[in-house]
Amino acid sequence: MTADPPQSNPARPAHSGTQSDPRDICVVLPTYNEAENIEPMVSALLRLVPRVRVHVVDDASPDGTGEIADRLAQDNLGRVTVLHRRAKTGLGDAYIAGFRDALASGAELIFEMDADFSHPIAAIGPMVGLSVDHDVVVGSRYVDGGSLDRKWSLTRRLLSWGGNQYARTMTGLKVNDTTAGFKCFRRDALLKVPLDEVRSQGYNFQIEMAMRCQKAGLRVVEYPIHFSERTRGTSKMTPSIAFEALWRILQLRIIVG
Numbered sequence: 713m714t715a716d717p718p719q720s721n722p723a724r725p726a727h728s729g730t731q732s733d734p735r736d737i738c739v740v741l742p743t744y745n746e747a748e749n750i751e752p753m754v755s756a757l758l759r760l761v762p763r764v765r766v767h768v769v770d771d772a773s774p775d776g777t778g779e780i781a782d783r784l785a786q787d788n789l790g791r792v793t794v795l796h797r798r799a800k801t802g803l804g805d806a807y808i809a810g811f812r813d814a815l816a817s818g819a820e821l822i823f824e825m826d827a828d829f830s831h832p833i834a835a836i837g838p839m840v841g842l843s844v845d846h847d848v849v850v851g852s853r854y855v856d857g858g859s860l861d862r863k864w865s866l867t868r869r870l871l872s873w874g875g876n877q878y879a880r881t882m883t884g885l886k887v888n889d890t891t892a893g894f895k896c897f898r899r900d901a902l903l904k905v906p907l908d909e910v911r912s913q914g915y916n917f918q919i920e921m922a923m924r925c926q927k928a929g930l931r932v933v934e935y936p937i938h939f940s941e942r943t944r945g946t947s948k949m950t951p952s953i954a955f956e957a958l959w960r961i962l963q964l965r966i967i968v969g
């Protein structure tokens with residue numbers, strides 16, 4: 713892989729994010745019980761320059777997120793679309809389904825991003841700029857210039873950092889932020905990833921995608937971001953998802969190689 717080695721200099725985009733980009737940019741937004749976040753999140757994305765469209769992937773959220781997304785789609789025809797999945801089978805399944813839709817609709821740049829404002833919307837522009845020269849742009853907390861919400865306790869920081877270092881050691885990943893959930897894929901790059909074979913959910917979905925990108929020899933670059941803790945709604949990640957991640961990483965080493 714040509715993933716940049718641990719970086720001392722944060723990536724700088726080829727051109728400013730305030731410029732328009734002629735490419736068809738699709739942000740895939742997975743949601744489960746994000747009724748409080750979905751409308752402000754989609755509105756903020758639609759105001760963005762460069763112009764993006766949004767594909768919401770909702771897993772039958774009991775709180776009505778899917779219905780709000782439908783209304784947003786009706787109000788913004790062509791710019792907001794919704795995939796309703798029948799059940800919550802995991803973040804990985806939701807993303808794979810969303811990526812397939814984005815590719816089928818002709819998207820040239822495909823973003824994955826949380827729907828809870830944890831990832832800075834302002835980073836999309838610079839990441840689009842970097843995608844001119846790179847296959848995958850990772851919004852990274854663990855390169856110079858990246859940071860975590862100040863509300864995170866020392867324990868949580870250590871767990872996140874330690875889990876990340878463990879994943880890097882076990883998998884041989886060169887990317888610094890192995891569980892980053894904010895990524896931009898060029899269409900041709902995503903087509904090189906065997907989406908049929910991806911099985912992981914939760915944090916491991918991000919690790920597995922990073923491994924498959926590295927294996928496919930894609931040019932990966934990290935762009936430093938500040939990760940903000942959500943202020944509305946609740947996290948869907950549980951300690952059991954985190955612990956499952958530790959075991960599954962060992963399996964991934966064997967499966968993905």
Ligand SMILES: Nc1nc2c(ncn2[C@@H]2O[C@H](COP(=O)(O)OP(=O)(O)O)[C@@H](O)[C@H]2O)c(=O)[nH]1
Pocket residue numbers: 741742743744745746769770771800801802803806825826827828830942946947948949
């Ligand atoms: N469609 C779908 N979205 C999910 C699922 N699990 C989490 N999400 C969404 O994925 C994003 C990240 O999840 P979150 O709970 O915030 O994880 P955390 O940031 O690690 O605490 C949010 O937009 C969630 O609504 C799932 O099983 N299905």
Ligand SMILES: [Mg+2]
Pocket residue numbers: 826828830942947
């Ligand atoms: Mg979150």
